[in-house]
Amino acid sequence: MGLPKLAITPAKPDKLRALGVIALNGMFDEMDALGVLRYAIEEVLPGDIAIVSSFGADSAVLLHLVSQVDRALPVYFLETGKHFAETLAYVETLRQRFGLTRVTALHPDPADVARFDPDGQLWERDPDSCCHIRKTEPLEPVTAQFGGWVTGRKRYQTAERGVLPHFELTSDDRIKINPLAYFSDSDVNAYKAQHGLPEHPLYDKGYKSIGCAPCTSVVAAGEDPRAGRWRGFNKKECGIHFDFNGAIAKPMIGQKNLWKDGAFTADPFRAWAETDSPETARYAHVPVDVFLRNRVAFLSNPHPIGLHVSPADQVEQVEADLLRFASIAIAFPAFTDGRGYSTARLLSERFGYTGEIRAVGDVLADQVPLMRRCGITAFVVTHEPTRRALESGQLATVNLFYQPVGTTEVPVGTRPFLRRAQ
Amino acid sequence: MYRYDEFDAAFVRERTAQFSDQVRRRISGELSEDQFRPLRLMNGLYLQLHAYMLRVAVPYGTLSSRQMRMLAHLARTYDRGYGHFTTRQNIQYNWPKLRDIPSILADLASVEMHAIQTSGNCIRNVTTDQFAGAAADEIIDPRPVGEILRQWSSLHPEFTFLPRKFKIALTGSPNDRAAIKFHDIGLMAALNGAGEIGWSVYVGGGLGRTPMIGKLINAYVPHEHLLSYLESIMRVYNRYGRRDNKYKARIKILVHEEGLETIKAQVEEEFAQVRGGRLTLPQEELDRIGAYFAPPPFKSLPVAAIDIAREKILDAAYGSWLENNLHPHRVPGYVSVTISLKPIGAAPGDATDAQMEAVADLAERYSFDELRVSHEQNLVLPHVLVSDLPAVYVALVEAGLAEGNAGLISDMIACPGLDYCALANARSIPIAQEISRRFAAPERQKEIGALKIKISGCINACGHHHVGHIGILGVEKKGTELYQITVGGDGTEAAAIGKILGPGFEAEAVPAAIERLVEAYIARRQTPDEPFISAYRRLGDAPFKEALYGTA
Known part of the structure; x- marks a missing residue:
């Protein structure tokens, strides 16, 4: 499935901003999911809104609502490669049943999978990173093209979602529409029954919230329905939903500052923070001295660092441990330094390091x-002329x-x- | 002479196109001066007091007549009809327009020249003995290695943002005419136990505000490992040289603060890693580059004696020119001729376009098409038949270049000073001109003998004042220009840094002060043949201090 042709410039949610998030949220009855959806699609963001669906246990309700407003609304499905076969079948069932014309699957970048998850076990070592390469990354180029998104999140699902409103303004100036925010578990079931919606094949087997197969388990009676997701990990969200109620938890789209393989891309890494722990840190560039002080802990830490x-710094000091690093950031605090x-040549030529070596800091195009x-x-690169070049x-x-x-380089x-x- | 092959030509062409584009972006406003600055400095383009200044590299000081004619063309077309030869064996143009720079570089490229790395914190143009390949006393022609160093250092990706600029000089003769001990790295041809020729490596020499004499870091490095060894020094310097203070960033400070033994150990450790690697220079390759510098087809002649005494009686000016401006050649019947760019009362190192053309003609006709630039700001015809000397002299007289003062008191080095340079605190050229006029008489100069005066207009010491037998340093004190005088400096293998003997002098008082030093020397020398520097070493400071400041 190729990507459908998309709006190039997202419409600015001026209308929403003019009304204010709170005022907009007061416009609709809590249970008027269809009203919220119709207003969002037709009035707030016409032609500039899409939906990401997990095609999970509850997805049928929202997609059914969508089909009543606009069957051509772009629907994206994160085909992580880790789904239950039943989920994939269910995508087809719902698509046909509701007559959805623009269902698109988003796949992870094979290069990312090869690099970060060569053995397919990343979900176990580092579920955050697994979600990152399988969900956040593939979704990013798509999110950038829409001014708003429809989600199926509900207040009752987890404590974190307890204050979820109908309309949210995200930190990157996009709007999230949550028509089902006030729906309870029984509201969902009632809606399904009322409209005779097909059930996810796994629902009857005890799965109440369904994501990727390895990270989804059966929920016991009385348990939080999402308790089966990432069971055993201190993890509640996959990272694509972090922003809610105007409170900024994590920007949905960071600026793409990492130039690699001929394009700017979102950077999976971040700088080391004081509060990071050597045992659990992931995707952070650890300063040489911090690494040396906590070498044993870092070496037993299972996450990419x-x-x-x-x-x-003298890179000779970490020569024996270079294979531990998925990326090495060389700081250039001033272009004259x-x-x-020399550090880069020692790493790549003398020590044979073949991972990513990145320059961070004051880099001129001519350098x-x-x-x-x-x-x-x-x-x-943050230097604007260098970015342009x-x-x-x-x-x-x-x-x-x-x-x-x-x-x-080749001899001549x-x-x-x-x-x-070459 | 070295001739570009396709690779060299394409390299310079690409580099010229690259910088032309950068100039275009600057003119269009796409680049700010701040962004343009590091780029133009990598290409020898400075912004001076009045205008841009372009410094063109003359690698190891060697030019063909075709190249010299191009330098004349540039002076005529883009400048005010002259150029300035520098102590770095380069030529500077003081008045080019920014928009003309791409054309100038294209013109230079057409004669296999460029301005790459004549400024910036990178490895600068490699300099050497102006009599290289000609001198009777040399054990090896240093230019093939000089050319290899030029290539290896050109746009070296690792060493383009060093802590500070980096200068390498080499000499193939034990009589050092290239001041190698006052360079970041100095190379002197040396023999090992087996009689093979290699290089003694000196490191950490320099002038500027903290003058240092280079220290011997390795007594013998064979040709094949020279690049590996130099790359090892460069890497140690790039990694550990100070970057917190630009006045302490040269390698001389690193060597001084860390100690030679520490640096030597670091270099050796690095060298152990890279030795025998891709930088190894096979003898065939050295021979191949060396072939470009093969001796020209000299005639086989008997030793030709010149009866200077007789010539002096016939023509005093010609006689003193013969006496001072010739250097012994390794082939009988030939000499090297120094063309003085120090006519009495002129700015040292300046040459007009017509003079450059005249010199090019002479090189073509009498010196196998070869020319040299000396670090003492003179030009050299390296291979002249003794029998051609009268004709050469006549032509030089016509061009106004026949001053017979090489090595004498009026053959001074002077930096451009406050008349041109944005860094200077004081004028240098007018001081040089005044001294030159005071000692104009050839008899007086002959009486004084070999005496090197070197003048800098600021502490950066471009005029090499530290190594002048008499050095003059212009400083600014309380709004007036003041000149400190040093005595006893020596830039040769007997390297020494001149001493300040007391307070500075105002400009008007400088020539008289120099005269008092000269008188003190003449009065105390053992024989008329004892040069100033020898007399100073024998006598010490006292008589010269007294000459300058009187008895306390």
């Missing part, structure tokens, strides 16, 4: 080719080299030091 190398070039030659493969591909390059540097001519970019 990175290394942050400051200009004065060239120590990182990018030199950094690449020294083994740097990714760039975290990377995006337009207008990097000042001289492709003939007088030095044998790096691991990919007779002089032993002449090289050319």
Whole structure:
């Protein structure tokens, strides 16, 4: 399934902002799910709204409501590759039954899967990261194209969702519509019965909230219906729903600052924080001194971590542990500080490190080719002209080299030091 | 001479296109001056007091007549009809317009020249003995290795943002005419026990506000490991050189603060890792580059004696030119001729476009098409038949370049000073001109003999005042220009840093002070042949201090 043609510029939710979130939330009866949905699709964000559905136990209700307003509303399904076969069958059932014309499956980037989850066990080691590569990442390019989203979240589902309103303004200026916010478990069942909606094949087997197969378990009677999700992990949400009630928990879309493989992409890594723990940290660039002080704990930590190398750090000190790092960030606090070039060459040439080496900090466009030659493969760039130069591909390059540097340049001519970019 | 192959030509072409684009972006406003600055500095373009200044590299000081004619063309077309040869064996143009820079670089590229890395915190143009490949006393022509160093250091990705600029000089002769001990790295040709030629490596020399004499870090590095060894030094410096204070960022400070033994250990450790790797230079490759510098087809001639005494009687000016401006050649019947760019009362190192053309003609006709630039801001015809000297002299007289003062008191080094330079605190050129006029008479200069005066207009010491037998440093004190005088400096293998003997002098008082030093020397020298520097070493400070400041 290819992506449908999408609106290029999201409509600004001016109407919503003019009314104010609170005023809008007061417009509809708590149980008027259809009214909320119709107003959102037809008045607030016409042509600029979509839905992400898990096609789980409760999804039928919301999709049925959608089909009554607009069967051509884009519906996205996160095909994580970890779903129950029953779920995949259920997608087809609902699509046909409701006549939905724009159901699209979103797949994780195979490169991410190969890199972060080569054995398919990431869900067990690090469920947050698993959700990240399978849900957050694939969804991002799509979310960027809509001004608003319809969700099926309900207040009763978890304590975190207890204050969920009909309309939310997210921290990245998008609107989330929660038509079922006030529906209880019995309201959902009543609606299903009233409209004769097909049940998820696993529902009768005790699954009340259904996500990916490895992270979904049967819920006992009286248990929170979502208790079967990520059972045993201190985890309630997959990361795509964090923002609610105007309270900013996590921006849905961070700025894409990581230039890698020819494009800006969302950065799975973040900087090390004081509050991080060596035993449980994940996707953080750990400063060399912090790593050395807590080496044993970091080595037994099962999550992907990175290394942050400051200009004065000696990478020789972590030579034996380089395989532990999924990414190494070399800091360039000022463009004039060239120590990182030596660091990069030591890592890539002498120590044979083949993971991501990224330059972080004050990087000028004209330095990018030199950094690449020294083994740097990714760039975290905030400098606007450098961003533009990377995006337009207008990097000042001289492709003939007088030095044998790096691991990919090929010898030319007779002089032993002449090289050319491969 | 080295000739670009396709690779070299394409490299310079790409680099020129790259910088032309950067200039275009600056002119269009796409780049701010702040963003443009590091880019233009990588290409030798400075912003001076009045205008941009472009510094063009003359690698290891070697030029062909075709290249010299192009330098004349640039002076005529884009500047005010002259260029300035510097102590770095480069040429500077003081008045180019920014919009003309791409054309200038394209013109330079057409004669295999460029301005790459003549500024910025990178490895600068490699310099050497101006008599390289000609001098009777050299054990190896240093230019093939100089060319290899030029290539290895050009846009080196690891060493383009060093703590500070980095200068390498080399000499193939034990008589150091390239001041190698005052460079970040100095290389002196050396023999090992087996009689093979390699390099003694000195590190941490420099002038500036903290003058230091380079220290021997390795007595013998063979050719094949030279690049690996230098890369090891560069890496240690790039990683550990100070970056917190630009005045303490040169490698000389690192060596001084950490100690030679510490740095040596770090370099050796690094060298152990890279030795024998991809930077190994096979002998065939050195030979191949060396072939470009093969001696020209010299005639086989008997030793030619020049009767200077006789010539002096016939023509005093020609006689003193012969006496001072010739250097012994390794081939009988030939000499190297120094063309003085220090005519009495002129700005040291300046040459007009017509003079450059004239010199190019002479090189083509009398010196196998070869020219050199010396770090003492003179030009050299390296291979001249003794029998051609009269003709060469006549042509030089016509061009106004026949001053017979090489190595004498009026053959001064002077930086551009406050007349041009944004860094300067004081004028240098007018001081040089005044001293030059005071000692104009050839008999007086001959009486004084070998004496090097070097003048800098600020503490950065571009005029090498620390290594002048007499050094003059312009400083600014309470709003007036004041000149400190040092004595006893020496830039050769007998390296020494001059001493300040007392308070500074106002500009008007400088020539008289120099004269008093000269008189003190003449009065005390053992024989007329004892040079100033030897007399100073024998006598110590006292008589010179007294000459400057009187008895207390």
